[in-house]
Structure formats: structure tokens, C-alpha cells
Amino acid sequence: MxxxxxxxxxxxxxxxxxxxxxxxxxxxxxxxxxxxxxxxxxxxxxxxxxxxxxxxxxxxxxxxxxxxxxxxxxxxxxxxxxxxxxxxxxxxxxxxxxxxxxxxxxxxxxxxxxxxxxxxxxxxxxxxxxxxxxxxxxxxxxxxxxxxxxxxxxxxxxxxxxxxxxxxxxxxxxxxxxxxxxxxxxxxxxxxxxxxxxxxxxxxxxxxxxxxxxxxxxxxxxxxxxxxxxxxxxxxxxxxxxxxxxxxxxxxxxxxxxxDSLNSALLLPDAAPGSDAFNLFVREVVREMTVKSGQKCTAIRRVFVPAERYDAVAEAIGAKLAGIRVGNPRDESVRMGSLVSRDQYRTVRDGIAALRGVAEVLHDGDSHALVGADPAVAACVGPTLLGARDAAAATLVHDLEVFGPVATLLPYASLDEAHALVRRGQGSLVASLYGADHAALAASCLALGDLHGRLHVVSPDCGAAHTGHGNVMPQSLHGGPGRAGGGxxxxxxxxxxxxxxxxxxxxxxxxxxxxxxxxxxx
Missing domain, CATH: 3.40.605.10 (Aldehyde Dehydrogenase; Chain A, domain 1)
Incomplete structure (x- = not known):
């Protein structure tokens, strides 16, 4: 017909x-x-x-x-x-x-x-x-x-x-x-x-x-x-x-x-596992990986954490991703639908394969059984968390945007190093900062603001009210310098x-x- x-x-x-x-x-x-x-x-x-x-x-x-x-x-x-x-x-x-x-x-x-x-x-x-x-x-x-x-x-x-x-x-x-x-x-x-x-x-x-x-x-x-x-x-x-x-x-x-935009989420050193700031950070990373199957220009692609928090963050994000049901969006139990096409499916698969050359798999999206969808037909990719313990050496992570439910965990030794690593994105639409130390959050804004169209700063005092890392609000600027287009x-x-x-x-x-x-x- x-x-x-x-x-x-x-x-x-x-x-x-x-x-x-x-x-x-x-x-x-x-x-x-x-x-x-x-x-x-x-x-x-x-x-x-x-x-x-x-x-x-x-x-x-x-x-x-x-x-x-x-x-x-x-x-x-x-x-x-x-x-x-x-x-x-x-x-x-x-x-x-x-x-x-x-x-x-x-x-x-x-x-x-x-x-x-x-x-x-x-x-x-x-x-x-x-x-x-x-x-x-x-x-x-x-x-x-x-x-x-x-x-x-x-x-x-x-x-x-x-x-x-x-x-x-x-x-x-x-x-x-x-x-x-x-x-x-x-x-x-x-x-x-x-x-x-x-x-x-x-x-x-x-x-x-x-x-x-x-x-x-x-x-x-x-x-x-x-x-x-x-x-x-x-x-x-x-x-x-x-x-x-x-x-x-x-x-x-x-x-x-x-x-293109390799957007970042940065967990500040004061945010210990179990703290409000830590939990807000984990929740937002998972949300940004899975909303619209990661197909947002503002989605979090690089996740920066203090080196001593690397394993704890990997475990916390992985635990939440394990509960995400992927498949046919007509099934009410499905939390994450498909990519927009099989062509995009192949592009995302190729991107994951390329990143795996410089990063380990911390949570495997392929471990998800699809709900109500044929994996040979559907353009579904499960949420995939990668990790590179040497963030400076993993050059491809700072250069390649995989436009799907994919993010890479990256450790840093000092806040100055974290700022330098974030800036390797060469200009982004948004970066989000998480912590309870207001002075440190403000200092990070000054260190990163010139290379981002928007900084989304989340501390426990606004944790229940913030609008979301990836949500573009009409009251705020949307755009970014450098590789983000300069618009x-x-x-x-x-x-x-x-x-x-x-x-x-x-x-x-x-x-x-x-x-x-x-x-x-x-």
C-alpha cells in the first residue's frame, strides 16, 4: 500500500x-x-x-x-x-x-x-x-x-x-x-x-x-x-x-x-558518596543518558569526578541504569524508547565501538533485553556508561560525540585539572556543576563560563527546584562557542x-x- x-x-x-x-x-x-x-x-x-x-x-x-x-x-x-x-x-x-x-x-x-x-x-x-x-x-x-x-x-x-x-x-x-x-x-x-x-x-x-x-x-x-x-x-x-x-x-x-557539543557534568570534591549533592549528580547523569534515548544536543557526554570517587560513582550510576527498561514506547513499562532510525542506530553503535578503544565498559547497554521490540528491526540501544581512568590520555572522549544514550566517566586529581579537562570539549552548550561548597561552585563558573553557553549549577539548596541540565528554558541562553557552533x-x-x-x-x-x-x- x-x-x-x-x-x-x-x-x-x-x-x-x-x-x-x-x-x-x-x-x-x-x-x-x-x-x-x-x-x-x-x-x-x-x-x-x-x-x-x-x-x-x-x-x-x-x-x-x-x-x-x-x-x-x-x-x-x-x-x-x-x-x-x-x-x-x-x-x-x-x-x-x-x-x-x-x-x-x-x-x-x-x-x-x-x-x-x-x-x-x-x-x-x-x-x-x-x-x-x-x-x-x-x-x-x-x-x-x-x-x-x-x-x-x-x-x-x-x-x-x-x-x-x-x-x-x-x-x-x-x-x-x-x-x-x-x-x-x-x-x-x-x-x-x-x-x-x-x-x-x-x-x-x-x-x-x-x-x-x-x-x-x-x-x-x-x-x-x-x-x-x-x-x-x-x-x-x-x-x-x-x-x-x-x-x-x-x-x-x-x-x-x-x-556538536561534548557537554559535561562535574562533581566537586566536597560531594561525598551519599551526600545530597552526590545523589543529585547521579540522578541527573542517568536522566540525561536516558531522556529521548540520549538524543539531545544538551545531553551529558562527559562525567567528571574526583579520582577517589570514580568507583563509587560508577557503581551508583550503573545501579540506576540497570533498572531502565528499553524497547517499544507503546509498552507502559518502557522507560527509554528507540533512536530515530536504523541509520542513527548504526552511527551510535560505531561511536560506542570507537570509544571502547580508549575506555572500559562500566555498564553495558547490550545487557538490556528489549521490551516488545525485535532487536533485528528496532533502533534501540541500551544506556551505556564507559570509563577512562586516564582522562587526559583518552583523547577521543574529548573529541567524539556519540549522539545516543552514552556517557564516559572521567576522574580528575584537582579542581584545576577538572577545569582543564572540561575545556578540552572546545566549546559546549552546557556544563553542570554539583556540590555544596558555594565558593567552589562560583569559582568553577568563572573558570568555565567563557567556553559554555550555559552553566547549570546544582547545590542541595536548589536540588528540588532546578530545571535540569538538559532542559533549555526560554529565559536562558541556548547556544555555545567553538565546536558548539558559536550561536x-x-x-x-x-x-x-x-x-x-x-x-x-x-x-x-x-x-x-x-x-x-x-x-x-x-
Missing amino acids: TTELLPNFLGGEWVAGQGESQTLTDPVTGEALVRVSSAGLDLKAGFAFARERGGAALRAMSYGQRAAMLGAVLKVLQANRDSYEAISTANSGTTKADTAVDVDGAMFTLGWFAKAGAALGEARALLDGPAARLAKDDVFRSQHLLLPARGLALFINAFNFPAWGLWEKAAPALLSGVPVVVKPATATAWLTQKMVADVVAAGVLPAGALSIVCGGSGGLLDALAGEDVVSFTGSAATAATIRGHAAFREHSVRLNVEA EELGGLRGLGFYHRRCAVQAAPAVLEALAPAVIQP
Whole structure:
């Protein structure tokens, strides 16, 4: 039986791709689900429609009106949540809890920007700091403004968050007044396409404000213009290819990249076995290894502990991992579902094999019998904890990210050595620190903050309230320097900056005062 071909939405119309299509499958059962294709689309015309129709309509609104629009989108998504859960289970192999991380996380982020944007009221531009005097008698000043970009925002997204990956970018873009074109990763594009279809059907966005291209990415970058912006989430190798395109080299199209990240968890020396900080550390490492089967760009990959705690930590993590049931997410006893595809399964298996060349196996994921799944078909990999007693010599651990339920335990002799080892990740999205010594935690923040987009500091006094190492909150920065891509997203209303252009207006105070009704300090 032929599976349904999902249409693209471009130029204000639903358009089926032509020619060869790609089939999306259930990563647990291998069942064919739907097909996608972007072949034959007129991308340049579709992009022009988004800029001219969608952009103009969005910019005609105030921030407050666009915030209300986001609130309307949220209501549409909430009304259709059950269908999103079904698609996520079928196409991504996720448990209900893992679906919530993606789908409910998307809705929370959308709701946050709707509420924050409402406070911007009727403004049409943003102030960027106070005015500066340019003349001795103060008759000439400089005022920096942020004005919405008049291009479109192209999102080239990864496979692991088909819901959140769209809306964490689209919320600040649409609030800024910039139309969105999303190209979801093919393997899990169904959920993204369904969300876009529901929003389009509800008519809560202006024509051209939201478009989707499913299937191949050929020609997307060729259709860009100078005022557009691009946000890419994926591998560093693909990011390097994108950066070489003429759109960025010759036309200065703005590019934000989130790429590979060897995120760390660091247990400070004061956290003895059995202490609250020690237990919080173990719990979070296990959670990060198993949530979404370790397929999170923020997941913990390297686990740093004092050398004298190495065996105790290995035992404690291993004991918790032994209780994780892996398999078909439709079985309510299953705690961890599958990877998104057999291709990803093979990549993770190859990565584990490579790390085993420099590390010992402390907990073997292969020891888990799959629940309700055929190991010859399902893309399931059990949680695997490796360990390297010589952390400095295990170079590959600091270079290779295995994008699955895999982490490596690494000992350190001093806190200075721990900081140096963490920094060998060459730039990460997040590192988490665990201990009860507030001064030592603060010192580690200063030692590591420049090489991380976010530091998640967990001490017993916030142990019951912290939001989680891997959870990306809309109020906090998401991104990281170096190998993590050098990009920045979210960070509260700072997230609007990527979709605005900064301009210095040099004028008499009276002119700047005349601007006042149209601008606001975010």
C-alpha cells in the first residue's frame, strides 16, 4: 500500500513535491508511515511571497499584537496535542515522557514569548540602551534602535526535536515580525508538518508568515536574499558546508549555528558518596543518558569526578541504569524508547565501538533485553556508561560525540585539572556543576563560563527546584562557542536580537523624543 505524500506549504499554498520521495518509518517496528519530497518547488517565488506578504503583514502589527498571535497559535497546538503524541511515538520512537519534553516544551516556550511579548505593547521597534550625548551642549545625541529585519527566517532543523526545534525559533522570529520558513530534518518531519498544517488551517497567522519545506534541502540557500537570516541546528560538518555558501560569503546573510557539543557534568570534591549533592549528580547523569534515548544536543557526554570517587560513582550510576527498561514506547513499562532510525542506530553503535578503544565498559547497554521490540528491526540501544581512568590520555572522549544514550566517566586529581579537562570539549552548550561548597561552585563558573553557553549549577539548596541540565528554558541562553557552533538562541527577549537590525540614530533630542511612542526598552 502506498503511503501518503505530505505536502509542503509555500507561497501560501499546499504543494506536493514532484519526482522521487523519501519514506519516513517507525524506528521500532520498521513500518512505513508517510513520504516527503521537496522536488520541483519554486523556492525563490515561495521565499519572495514570505518576505513580501508575510513580512509586511507581520510588521504592520505591534509587538503586543504579534504576542497575541503567538497565544492563538498556542491554543491551536494545545487543541491538537493528542495527535502530536501519536506521531511522535510512531515516527520518533519516544515514550510519553520524552514526547512531553519535545511537544510540551515547544508549547511552554511559545507561551513564554507570548506573555513576554505582550509587555512590549504597541511598540514597533526596540531601544538598545540609553541615548548618548554627541555634542557638548547636548543638542545632538546618538540612540541605538533594533528594527525588525525585512527578510525571512529560514530554519534548517535537526531530527531530535521536531516540535520544540520549530517553535523555540519561530516564537521569537514571529514576535519580531519576521516570517518563517522551516526545513525539518527528513527522518522526523511528520510532526513538524502536522503542527504547521494545524496552524495554517486555523488561520491565526497572516498569509506567508509560516511555510514548511519537507524532504531534501537542495536549493534552499540559493533562494536566500541579503536581508534574510538562517538558523541551523545539526552537525559541525554540515555547518561548515553551509558557511561556505555564497549567501553568507557574498551577501552577508546572517547565520546562527548550533552544532556538536561534548557537554559535561562535574562533581566537586566536597560531594561525598551519599551526600545530597552526590545523589543529585547521579540522578541527573542517568536522566540525561536516558531522556529521548540520549538524543539531545544538551545531553551529558562527559562525567567528571574526583579520582577517589570514580568507583563509587560508577557503581551508583550503573545501579540506576540497570533498572531502565528499553524497547517499544507503546509498552507502559518502557522507560527509554528507540533512536530515530536504523541509520542513527548504526552511527551510535560505531561511536560506542570507537570509544571502547580508549575506555572500559562500566555498564553495558547490550545487557538490556528489549521490551516488545525485535532487536533485528528496532533502533534501540541500551544506556551505556564507559570509563577512562586516564582522562587526559583518552583523547577521543574529548573529541567524539556519540549522539545516543552514552556517557564516559572521567576522574580528575584537582579542581584545576577538572577545569582543564572540561575545556578540552572546545566549546559546549552546557556544563553542570554539583556540590555544596558555594565558593567552589562560583569559582568553577568563572573558570568555565567563557567556553559554555550555559552553566547549570546544582547545590542541595536548589536540588528540588532546578530545571535540569538538559532542559533549555526560554529565559536562558541556548547556544555555545567553538565546536558548539558559536550561536545564540533564546535568552529571554535577547532572543529577538537575531531577527532585528541595529541602527544608530544621530539626531537632535526632539527627533529622538518623537520616536518615543514607537520604541520600547525590552
